[in-house]
Amino acid sequence: xVYPDALVVDLLAPELERRYAARPERLRELVAGHPEAKxxxxxxxxxxxxxxxxxxxLIETAPTPRFVLTGSSARKLKRAGVDLLAGRAIxxxxxxxxxxxxxxxxxxxxxxxxGLLPLVWDSDHPDETLRAYVSLYLKEEVQTEGMVRxxxxxxxxxxxxxxxxxxxLNTSAVARxxxxxxxxxxxxxxxLEDLLLSFRLPVFTRRARRHLTAHPKFYWFxxxxxxxxxxxxxxxxxxxxAGAALEGLVAQHLRAWIDYTDPRFVLNFWRTKSGTxxxxxxxxxxxxxxxEVKHSGAVRAKDLxxxxxxxxxxxDAQLRLLYRxxxxxxxxxxxxxxxxxxxxxxxxxxxxx
Numbered sequence: 297x298v299y300p301d302a303l304v305v306d307l308l309a310p311e312l313e314r315r316y317a318a319r320p321e322r323l324r325e326l327v328a329g330h331p332e333a334k335x336x337x338x339x340x341x342x343x344x345x346x347x348x349x350x351x352x353x354l355i356e357t358a359p360t361p362r363f364v365l366t367g368s369s370a371r372k373l374k375r376a377g378v379d380l381l382a383g384r385a386i387x388x389x390x391x392x393x394x395x396x397x398x399x400x401x402x403x404x405x406x407x408x409x410x411g412l413l414p415l416v417w418d419s420d421h422p423d424e425t426l427r428a429y430v431s432l433y434l435k436e437e438v439q440t441e442g443m444v445r446x447x448x449x450x451x452x453x454x455x456x457x458x459x460x461x462x463x464x465l466n467t468s469a470v471a472r473x474x475x476x477x478x479x480x481x482x483x484x485x486x487x488l489e490d491l492l493l494s495f496r497l498p499v500f501t502r503r504a505r506r507h508l509t510a511h512p513k514f515y516w517f518x519x520x521x522x523x524x525x526x527x528x529x530x531x532x533x534x535x536x537x538a539g540a541a542l543e544g545l546v547a548q549h550l551r552a553w554i555d556y557t558d559p560r561f562v563l564n565f566w567r568t569k570s571g572t573x574x575x576x577x578x579x580x581x582x583x584x585x586x587x588e589v590k591h592s593g594a595v596r597a598k599d600l601x602x603x604x605x606x607x608x609x610x611x612d613a614q615l616r617l618l619y620r621x622x623x624x625x626x627x628x629x630x631x632x633x634x635x636x637x638x639x640x641x642x643x644x645x646x647x648x649x
Contacts, residue, residue, distance in 0.1 A: 302335040307343040320346040335362045342367040369491050391552035392518050395639035404636040408541045411520015430524045453484045458525040462543040465514040500564035500577040505609045507569040519545040539591035556644035574602045590619045595632050
């Protein structure tokens with residue numbers, strides 16, 4: 297534990313949530329009653345947005361403890377129009393486990409099936425825990441908070457959008473599939489993003505020399521959550537599901553690496569109008585990489601073509617191809633890494649392997 301002696305306000309406790317919602321200024325009284333406390337942790341701050349006003353007042357007063365505010369949803373804070381402490385707080389994102397964090401415990405096949413959420417990874421029954429996490433989280437945050445009027449339509453949307461994992465997002469197609477309007481689908485996607493359950497990856501357009509697609513790609517924030525959401529049956533190709541999970545696993549690692557290393561880096565993908573695509577482009581003040589991910593045990597000549605095309609337009613970019621083989625190779629000047637080895641060596645604060 298980073299702050300073992302912290303004064304903790306856990307708003308997941310219903311009685312505490314009710315108490316602070318009724319009188320947010322109670323936090324000021326709590327801090328005053330514990331002058332020895334150097335750190336105050338407020339967990340799930342979005343449950344009582346008015347507490348941010350109290351925190352703001354307290355941090356303007358010297359001496360004051362350090363406040364650590366955690367939350368799993370930005371939607372309620374946005375809707376409440378509360379003081380978001382701009383310029384007075386440092387934003388930090390927490391991600392699922394890194395492969396490098398797990399070290400010898402990391403197993404690629406396991407990560408692709410159950411994801412890397414700490415709650416799931418450390419469970420004695422990971423598959424059941426993952427299903428419970430998804431269903432209970434959505435029930436609590438979406439249904440209880442009244443984020444959507446029709447929970448049935450939202451449930452159909454969750455199934456339909458799961459097919460968009462690692463693909464260019466076509467909101468019109470998703471809307472047709474779940475029989476709602478395109479505007480409704482756009483609202484549902486914003487809900488997922490506010491709940492930190494998904495993200496969209498924009499196209500890399502800096503100094504573009506070709507005609508590029510305009511639509512972003514869609515990813516669930518964790519490969520296990522994607523697998524839990526994605527229906528599977530006789531008509532679904534296992535390699536298609538596994539390929540999207542692998543790309544999503546790499547995406548969540550790269551996002552976490554950026555947040556923990558230098559938020560000035562940005563993560564994009566590159567796709568021309570003709571369909572040539574590079575899965576990931578990492579661009580920042582001290583590095584420029586293009587990363588292609590292949591769910592295959594061997595590297596073929598055609599697998600290298602998108603990276604070569606990108607290199608023609610961006611000679612300064614460093615190229616990487618990740619695949620499911622066991623050997624590190626260099627083919628035509630392009631490093632080809634086994635995906636598990638790449639992820640295990642992806643460490644915040646260092647360059648990409």
